[in-house]
Amino acid sequence: MQVVLDRSGVEGARAFLDDVTVGGSIDDEDELWSRTLRVLFSIAETGIVINLRKCRFLVTSAVVLGLELEAGGFRIGRKFL
Numbered sequence: 517m518q519v520v521l522d523r524s525g526v527e528g529a530r531a532f533l534d535d536v537t538v539g540g541s542i543d544d545e546d547e548l549w550s551r552t553l554r555v556l557f558s559i560a561e562t563g564i565v566i567n568l569r570k571c572r573f574l575v576t577s578a579v580v581l582g583l584e585l586e587a588g589g590f591r592i593g594r595k596f597l
Contacts, residue, residue, distance in 0.1 A: 524558035526551050532580045
């Protein structure tokens with residue numbers, strides 16, 4: 517999946533197994549949506565199916581593979597300590 521994201525050329529796009537994050541400033545919502553759409557289209561072009569019901573958009577933090585991701589970086593999730 518990271519290969520697909522790298523080919524898209526979208527800054528801040530990262531893959532964690534089958535989870536994808538698109539980072540950016542929540543203060544520039546237009547740029548964040550632009551990045552997100554470019555990532556979604558790049559993934560769809562490969563034939564990979566995206567389950568939009570499982571997607572979350574414009575969040576300031578998320579838990580991915582047990583890591584808590586937020587603007588300042590990441591840490592091991594509290595429930596895993």
